[in-house]
Structures are given as C-alpha cells and as structure tokens.
Amino acid sequence: MKTNQYNIVIIDDHLLFAGSLEKLVNSFSEFNVLFLAKNGIDFQEKLKNAILKPDVILLDINMPVMDGFETATWLSENLKEVKILALSMDDEEETILRMLRCGANGYLLKDIHPDILYESLIEVMNKGYYHSEKVAATLLNSLNPKEKKTDTKLKDNERIFIAYACTEMTYKEIAVEMNLSPKTIDGYRHDLFCRLNIKNRVGLVIYALKHGLYKI
Numbered sequence: 001m002k003t004n005q006y007n008i009v010i011i012d013d014h015l016l017f018a019g020s021l022e023k024l025v026n027s028f029s030e031f032n033v034l035f036l037a038k039n040g041i042d043f044q045e046k047l048k049n050a051i052l053k054p055d056v057i058l059l060d061i062n063m064p065v066m067d068g069f070e071t072a073t074w075l076s077e078n079l080k081e082v083k084i085l086a087l088s089m090d091d092e093e094e095t096i097l098r099m100l101r102c103g104a105n106g107y108l109l110k111d112i113h114p115d116i117l118y119e120s121l122i123e124v125m126n127k128g129y130y131h132s133e134k135v136a137a138t139l140l141n142s143l144n145p146k147e148k149k150t151d152t153k154l155k156d157n158e159r160i161f162i163a164y165a166c167t168e169m170t171y172k173e174i175a176v177e178m179n180l181s182p183k184t185i186d187g188y189r190h191d192l193f194c195r196l197n198i199k200n201r202v203g204l205v206i207y208a209l210k211h212g213l214y215k216i
Contacts, residue, residue, distance in 0.1 A: 005032040006125055007052050011071060012060035012087070013038040017110070021058065021087075028118050031056075040066030040074060054082055056124060061088040061099065069102050076103030083124045093138045100139075106130035159213060161188045166205045166214040 008031050012018040015038070022033045034054055037043035040063070047053075057075060061068035072084050086104045088095070089111075096107050105124050108117065120130040131139070154162070157178070164174040175185040193199065196207055208214040 005030055006055040006121070008033045008056050008058060009035060009037065009043065009054040010058045011037045011039065011043050011063070013063045014060070024114055024117065028121065031121055039063040040071030043071065056083045056085060056121060058085050058087050059104070061086060061090060061095065069098060072099060072102035072104050083128070085120060085124055085130065091134060096135060096138045107135045108132065109134070158188060158192060161185065162192070162204060162208050162213050165201060166208050
C-alpha cells in the first residue's frame with residue numbers, strides 16, 4: 001500500500017458498481033480502499049478483522065439487512081471519527097436531510113463526475129464535510145421552507161364541483177345538481193381547500209380562473 005493515504009470503505013450491495021468505484025478510488029493517489037461491504041452488518045463483521053480502520057465511508061442508502069440510514073446512525077454512535085459520504089441515486093430533499101441527520105458528512109449522486117468524487121473526498125478529510133450545490137440548496141430550503149406543495153391532480157367530480165362553485169349556486173344547490181349528498185359536497189370543499197392551500201370559496205374561484213378550470 002502507498003504511504004500517506006486515507007483509508008476508504010465502500011458499502012454498497014451493487015457489486016458491479018462497488019467494484020468499479022473501488023478501482024476509481026484506488027486511482028486517486030491519496031486514497032486506498034480497505035474493503036467492500038454489501039450492507040451495514042457485513043461492514044461490521046469485516047471491520048472486526050480489519051487491521052486498519054477507515055477514514056471515510058462511501059455509503060449507499062438502499063441496501064438489504066441494514067440500510068444506509070441505519071449504518072450511518074451506527075457509525076455516528078460507534079466510530080465518530082469516521083467521515084461518511086452518502087452515495088445514492090436518490091436526490092429527494094427528504095432523503096438528503098435524513099442522511100445528514102443520521103450523521104453523513106456529505107451527500108453525492110452516483111452519476112457525478114470522477115473529479116467531483118475526488119474533490120469531495122479531499123474536502124471531507126480537510127474540512128470535515130462536503131456540501132454539493134444540491135445539498136446546500138436542500139439545507140437552505142429546510143431553513144427557509146417554501147410554501148407547502150399541493151396535490152393538484154383533480155378528479156372529474158372535483159372539476160365539476162369547482163366549476164359549479166364559481167357560480168352563484170349554494171353548496172346545497174350544487175349537491176342537488178351533482179346528485180350528491182350535501183355531506184359529500186362539504187367533503188369536496190374541505191379536501192380541496194386543504195390540498196390547494198386556499199381558505200375560502202373566493203380563493204377557489206381565483207384558483208379555477210387561474211388554472212383554466214372556469215371561464216367567465
């Protein structure tokens with residue numbers, strides 16, 4: 001093994017990807033892969049027989065037996081000095097934040113350029129963390145949350161109800177026109193107000209006009 005290197009362990013259940021990643025990391029002069037593991041339990045077993053301890057873990061998220069979240073939590077509790085770089089295809093903000101809360105020092109997508117991987121490994125060792133633009137944006141959004149996303153997929157009956165709601169008809173009259181009970185109409189109204197993030201019938205009319213659901 002070369003001298004003055006940081007030791008890496010790759011935890012990923014996709015053997016072909018893990019093997020390719022091992023070759024790539026070993027091509028970086030500052031880093032050396034100690035071993036591969038297919039999940040958190042496999043890592044713990046192999047760690048018992050390892051002569052050297054890892055400096056950085058490249059950690060997949062979706063794995064059987066013990067996934068990335070559980071493994072990161074275990075590492076944070078038992079090997080606090082080890083840096084964790086999550087490496088996944090999942091770019092959902094919720095997943096990124098959850099991994100960071102579990103102790104990950106950075107989060108990378110598997111389709112990144114090799115230069116970015118090298119940069120992240122260097123930075124996590126020098127600074128203790130690596131935040132890509134995606135992670136930085138996710139953290140910023142978590143501090144300054146945007147308006148709650150709404151489910152705007154409307155059913156046919158909901159579209160019909162909205163169109164009637166844009167007229168002068170009362171809710172009881174709409175119920176009769178749609179051959180539905182007043183209770184069902186109240187359910188439509190309440191559900192749409194919540195999903196579309198509006199507070200009253202005027203807001204519903206404005207939403208309908210804005211999205212072409214009703215024309216004057």
